[in-house]
Amino acid sequence: MIRSELLQALAADNSDLRPEEIEQVVSIFFDEIAKRLAEGGRVELRGFGAFSTREREARTGRNPRTGEAVEVPAKRVPYFKPGKEMRERLNTE
Amino acid sequence: MMRSVGTLTRADLAETINRKMGFSRSESLALVEQILAKMCDGLSEGQNVKISGFGSFILRDKRERVGRNPKTGVEVPITPRRVLTFRASQKLKARIAEG
Numbered sequence A: 001m002i003r004s005e006l007l008q009a010l011a012a013d014n015s016d017l018r019p020e021e022i023e024q025v026v027s028i029f030f031d032e033i034a035k036r037l038a039e040g041g042r043v044e045l046r047g048f049g050a051f052s053t054r055e056r057e058a059r060t061g062r063n064p065r066t067g068e069a070v071e072v073p074a075k076r077v078p079y080f081k082p083g084k085e086m087r088e089r090l091n092t093e
Numbered sequence B: 001m002m003r004s005v006g007t008l009t010r011a012d013l014a015e016t017i018n019r020k021m022g023f024s025r026s027e028s029l030a031l032v033e034q035i036l037a038k039m040c041d042g043l044s045e046g047q048n049v050k051i052s053g054f055g056s057f058i059l060r061d062k063r064e065r066v067g068r069n070p071k072t073g074v075e076v077p078i079t080p081r082r083v084l085t086f087r088a089s090q091k092l093k094a095r096i097a098e099g
Helices: A003-013 A019-038 A084-090 B010-021 B025-044 B090-098
Strands: A042-045 A049-056 A059-062 A069-072 A075-082 B049-051 B055-062 B065-068 B075-078 B081-088
Touching (some): A003 A019, A003 B049, A019 A042, A019 B025, A075 A084, A075 B081, A084 B025, A084 B081, B025 B049, B025 B055, B081 B090
Antiparallel strands (some): A059 A069, B049 B055, B065 B075
16 A cells, blocks of 8 residues: 555545545644654554654664775664554454 | 653644644544554555655564563464564655754
8 A cells, every 4th residue: 555545545435525635634644743753752553553763873884885884873763663453453364 | 862752642643633724623533543544454454555755564474483481481482473564764764863
């Protein structure tokens, strides 16, 4: 399922809304999640899962093509943990 | 550490939709639930869900393997299962790394 298919599925259940409105709602949804994570916060969607960020320490990496050592600075990375209901639902068929 | 911000929930997402779109609170919350339900439906049917600019929810099938009860040390088989992982898009990674 890609973003456009999600929009179509939502449109099918919301004939009172214009496609642009559905597009805006979906944009707000993912944008608010991204914004909160960028601020260092957490997003908890019970049943679906939780988004958070984790610290990665600085390390010395290598350019895989040249083998050259490069310093990779410390950074924050996004993390998602599926919820219990989601995990169970994926394993009941 | 960055300044601490609270946890974003369904209610917060609905409130932003209500404020920006002018839809009622109940309609806004219903839309939030529908977005999650549609993604859940796709995943439970075995489809990966890819949201451009945000990231991909990817299903992986794990074979049976031997685990250990960490408390007792007793070996127990871990049954084969389907797990869900999230791969953030470059855009989301960049946005979070910058803070």
